[in-house]
Amino acid sequence: MIAPVEIKVNIATSVTDALAALGCAGTPPVRRDMWFAEARARGDHDRLPLLAGHLTIRLRSGDRDDVTVAVRPCDTDLLVGRWRAPFDEPDFSYRLEWNWCGERREVASCAISRRPPGSVAASVVAGEDPAHILDAAQRQFVVTCTPGGVPIDHLMTLGPVACQTWPEIDLDGCPVHVERWSVGAVDVLDLAAHIQPRSGESQTQFDARCAAGHRALCTAVADRGLSIAATDGPTTTHRVMSALAYAP
Numbered sequence: 001m002i003a004p005v006e007i008k009v010n011i012a013t014s015v016t017d018a019l020a021a022l023g024c025a026g027t028p029p030v031r032r033d034m035w036f037a038e039a040r041a042r043g044d045h046d047r048l049p050l051l052a053g054h055l056t057i058r059l060r061s062g063d064r065d066d067v068t069v070a071v072r073p074c075d076t077d078l079l080v081g082r083w084r085a086p087f088d089e090p091d092f093s094y095r096l097e098w099n100w101c102g103e104r105r106e107v108a109s110c111a112i113s114r115r116p117p118g119s120v121a122a123s124v125v126a127g128e129d130p131a132h133i134l135d136a137a138q139r140q141f142v143v144t145c146t147p148g149g150v151p152i153d154h155l156m157t158l159g160p161v162a163c164q165t166w167p168e169i170d171l172d173g174c175p176v177h178v179e180r181w182s183v184g185a186v187d188v189l190d191l192a193a194h195i196q197p198r199s200g201e202s203q204t205q206f207d208a209r210c211a212a213g214h215r216a217l218c219t220a221v222a223d224r225g226l227s228i229a230a231t232d233g234p235t236t237t238h239r240v241m242s243a244l245a246y247a248p
Helices: 015-022 119-125 136-145 203-223 236-245
Strands: 003-012 030-039 056-063 065-071 086-088 091-101 103-114 155-172 174-183 187-194
Touching: 003 203, 015 155, 015 174, 015 187, 056 119, 056 155, 065 086, 065 119, 065 136, 103 136, 119 155, 155 203, 155 236, 174 203, 174 236, 187 203, 187 236
Parallel strands: 003 091
Antiparallel strands: 003 187, 030 056, 030 155, 056 065, 065 103, 086 091, 091 103, 155 174, 174 187
């Protein structure tokens, strides 16, 4: 199976200027509050144990609610049964794809549960343990396909983060997903393009097409006077979760 590729670009230019240059300023975004679930801290230097174990649990509520359990990077040798290939159900999706960000290349597996609008926020505000917000399939995914020792009971929430999404912005003929995360002094903007393999396409051909798409996206960003952030540091998720976990 050839896995799809998500090409991500992190913008270093100020978010307000970048949104204007990308043509998003006049388009209403999808607005949601977002939280991350984490194990309770075991010390000042160990406040993000789930993230350190490559497990991210994200909860979003607003115009559209969902709960995502992601393993990134994912050791595909640990995937068993139905988790070895992507699938879709009425209120549940499982994705297995490559994430490309600069020179970083890693596989991500994501179990996504769609929820009624407002329901996730209601659970968080009520103080419900995030572990209980996961559905049965997500708990099965975590237990079956993650390394041993990653605790998912008695979790706490970090957030909220203000999340704004422009799902499909045309960037020189390429549909791009634009997303802004804001919390405290952290205000970040990411672009993502999804590339699906074509029927009869070899892995080599697909990789070449993805590389060309990556170059084209970076060129389109630069042509609009925007700077791309370095990719040798923490990911956007790590930056935001660290800001929340280590806030005074």
